[in-house]
Amino acid sequence: MASSLPNLETPPESSIISTVVPATPQVEENGEYNLSNTDLLMKLHYIRSVYLFNSETVQDISISDLKTPMFPLLDLYSHVSGRVRLYESGRPFIKCNDAGVRVAEAHCDKTLHEWLDENEFSIDGLVHDHVLGPDLAFSPLVFVKVCT
Numbered sequence: 037m038a039s040s041l042p043n044l045e046t047p048p049e050s051s052i053i054s055t056v057v058p059a060t061p062q063v064e065e066n067g068e069y070n071l072s073n074t075d076l077l078m079k080l081h082y083i084r085s086v087y088l089f090n091s092e093t094v095q096d097i098s099i100s101d102l103k104t105p106m107f108p109l110l111d112l113y114s115h116v117s118g119r120v121r122l123y124e125s126g127r128p129f130i131k132c133n134d135a136g137v138r139v140a141e142a143h144c145d146k147t148l149h150e151w152l153d154e155n156e157f158s159i160d161g162l163v164h165d166h167v168l169g170p171d172l173a174f175s176p177l178v179f180v181k182v183c184t
Contacts, residue, residue, distance in 0.1 A: 051143075055136035055176075058114045059107035067132035069115035076128065084163040088148060099141055099182060106180075110137065120172040130177070137178035140164045144183050 110117050117137055118130040146154075151162075164181040 052141040054103075054139050054141070056103050056106045056110065056139055057134045057136040058110035058117055060111050062114060062132055062134050067114075067118075069118060069130040069132055071128055071130065079128075079168075082167065086162045090148075099139070102182060103139060106137070106139075116178050118177065119175065120168065120177070122172075128172075136176065137180065138164075138166075138176045140179060140181040142181065142183045 114134070115130050115132050117134055118132045119135050120128050121131045122128055162181075162183070164179040166176075166179050168175045168177075
């Protein structure tokens, strides 16, 4: 595999952050998604997934090819494009305001084999290392990171 992975010792050679929003704007201006008790219980648990593809599999795929299907997908799950707000009672909810999910594009200088040899199968640095806050009103709920 010849695709590049991040190097923890030095920052990526280039990094671009963009936003993907639902294809259809929210009709209800004051849309809200109420978080369940389980959602609140899991609030500090982040799901970090890593998908690795060899260079032949993705050689003709651009970042646009990856982002284009996200627009209609976010129509179905528009609450993940919102931002956390607090009711007067202090209970958090998601304001469905089409603020979008973040896509981080990074170019790095390690191959998959180099990464695995040096980092003992660690995923540190492969996923976007962002947590909610400190200002919840501006903090995206979803980050997607693409390294080339």
